[in-house]
Amino acid sequence: MSQSPSSQSIMPPKLYLLTNDDEFGLLYQKLEAALSTNLIGLLQIRRKQIVSLPNGDAMLYEEAKQIVELANIYEVPVVINDDIELAVKLGVGVHLGQTDGKISDALQVLAPSQIIGRTCHGDIELIKKAKKNGASYAAMGAVFASTTKPNANIVSREQLIEGCQQGIPICVIGGLTAENISELADIPIALVAVVDDIMGLPVDKVAERCYEWQQALSK
Template sequence: MNRMERLTACRLYGIVDLGYIPEDQLIPVSKKLLAGGLGILQLRAKNHAPEHIERMGRQLAPLCREYGCLFIINDYPEVARSIGADGVHLGQEDGKLEAARSLLGPDALIGRSTHSPEQALGGFREGADYIGFGPLFPTGTKPGRQAIGLEHIAGVQAQLPEDFPVFCIGGINKATLPAVLDAGATRAVIVSWLLTHPDITGTVEAVRRRLGEA
């Protein structure tokens, strides 16, 4: 399968976020995520220099390839290109998507964070390969970002092509996942619940089954 086909097959999107784990746990935690069959993993390291992120990415990229997992860099297209990552994820304030596409080429995966139905449709129209939609609930991953709730999930997905990946994000955990799915979500980004769980691998496997991926 090519990258887009592999992305479309993914229902669970993992993020190894240095806001939740210390750097010396980057590889051990990533291995636990990957052992659960995770299909896409993003490195997120806010407030770290691009050069530092590149060094960490060079450790993660071959590990993800070993496990057959897509590897995404948050925020920095130049780093993604330098280390041969599968793509980059951009926030609303991270520049135009076409600039990243020009740098990374047509086969790279480019995601966009969106926080409203208008932004979600805008992300699709500007050529994103997938979008993150949220935060659905208040979350420490995005402090200060107002939660958008569950009411727009089904409507957004109905306005986009059926196979276009919409990954719901923000405060999704064991308690909130059922409501997210009941609201029409088919894909989810889960951060702190996975990273802080005593059984990371088993939880990845269980959530993938719940989402219909495994």
């Protein structure tokens, strides 16, 4: 039974954690701290600096294998950033930028249960296309300026509202913190993607920040 928009809007968004470029041992500790709170709804493996190394693909595979094993313990679904082939190898989902592969290709090779995300920025036509092509969610951003993408175009409140009216779960990303997320309180967003506001912290602060996020999202 599908939810009506009103019942959907009272569902708090899920916290969607993205990895950063920390040294792997440190990254793993932070992920363990975050996942053990049972507050993470989705995890994306995005390791831009590793991928750019000469043996980056092999390194990423070894890292991702360990991260997926950890996520499985806490029953958190995983998506790989921009790499359908690696997603297939690991048996996880994928998040695709506009130039990083077709949704149709991912659908052909991934298990039906796997999540396929699509970057749509603030473009409503891209959101409609992502829905039509079978994506699980469309990502809109940047919502605020962020340290990871300081030059990204900012998406307006009107664009976010319109995006949420397209019949596909919307993920917001870009400069989001547990404090500024309240500005989006009345928009029926499905996923809130966070990198720096959790992964930028020392290991011993990660769990506490996840709980602060849970409080913010439940409002």
